[in-house]
Amino acid sequence: xxxxxxxxxxxxxxxxxxxxDTGPKEFRELLREITLLVAYEATRHIEVHExxxxxxxxxxxxYYINDKDIVIVPILRAGLGMVDSILExxxxxxxxxxxxxxxxxxxxxxxxxxxxxxLNDKSEIFVLDPMLATGVSxxxxxxxxxxxxxxxxxxxxxxxxxxxxxxxEEVHPDVDIYTASLDRQLNDHGYILPGLGDAGDRxxxxx
Numbered sequence: 001x002x003x004x005x006x007x008x009x010x011x012x013x014x015x016x017x018x019x020x021d022t023g024p025k026e027f028r029e030l031l032r033e034i035t036l037l038v039a040y041e042a043t044r045h046i047e048v049h050e051x052x053x054x055x056x057x058x059x060x061x062x063y064y065i066n067d068k069d070i071v072i073v074p075i076l077r078a079g080l081g082m083v084d085s086i087l088e089x090x091x092x093x094x095x096x097x098x099x100x101x102x103x104x105x106x107x108x109x110x111x112x113x114x115x116x117x118x119l120n121d122k123s124e125i126f127v128l129d130p131m132l133a134t135g136v137s138x139x140x141x142x143x144x145x146x147x148x149x150x151x152x153x154x155x156x157x158x159x160x161x162x163x164x165x166x167x168x169e170e171v172h173p174d175v176d177i178y179t180a181s182l183d184r185q186l187n188d189h190g191y192i193l194p195g196l197g198d199a200g201d202r203x204x205x206x207x
Contacts (some may be wrong), residue, residue, distance in 0.1 A: 002165050002177045005038045010180045013037075014158065018196045024205045028081055031130060031203065034158055034180050035085035039126075042156050042178040043089065046070075046124060067092040069122045071150075075100055075141050076113065078200040079128040082156070086126065098127075098144060100137045102190065109140040116145065125153045130199040132160035132179065134190045135167030142172045158199070159183055161192045 096116025
């Protein structure tokens with residue numbers, strides 16, 4: 001299911017990210033901030049455990065989550081810019097990495113790296129990529145984590161295209177998608193319109 005996190009702070013920050021004259025330092029900071037806001041909503045389903053705590057005045061009921069069961073899996077390169085935000089919320093989470101790039105001619109996913117922590121039955125997986133464009137990389141990444149036993153998977157992006165959402169939902173209908181914006185469409189080269197360009201290039205100033 002698709003969830004668009006429609007918050008005034010996200011709208012404001014995403015507008016600044018889209019601007020062509022926003023530099024890499026500000027772009028990285030905004031990516032971190034928006035990821036934090038989207039992840040706040042995307043983690044609502046995490047299991048909560050009851051515990052007794054003692055305040056300065058009396059004992060009361062409290063709650064905790066076992067964030068050691070959380071596994072964050074960014075899709076390289078651009079997904080790296082989202083990791084620190086989620087680690088701020090879930091400091092004991094583990095981090096895996098999936099290296100995928102999209103062939104510019106065929107738009108097919110090319111894998112070059114895959115390493116994630118050992119999973120268990122309670123593992124919650126969050127796959128990260130700022131852009132859900134064609135859906136090719138997202139589908140490939142989710143397929144790979146499923147192959148090693150992942151059952152609870154959430155995909156987090158900043159900007160998504162209708163085509164990418166449809167493609168991911170068709171292949172992996174059990175994966176929830178959280179995004180900050182559902183943009184209009186893809187162009188002929190598989191870029192999201194209006195989008196914000198290539199997130200990896202803008203993050204790392206490679207163009």
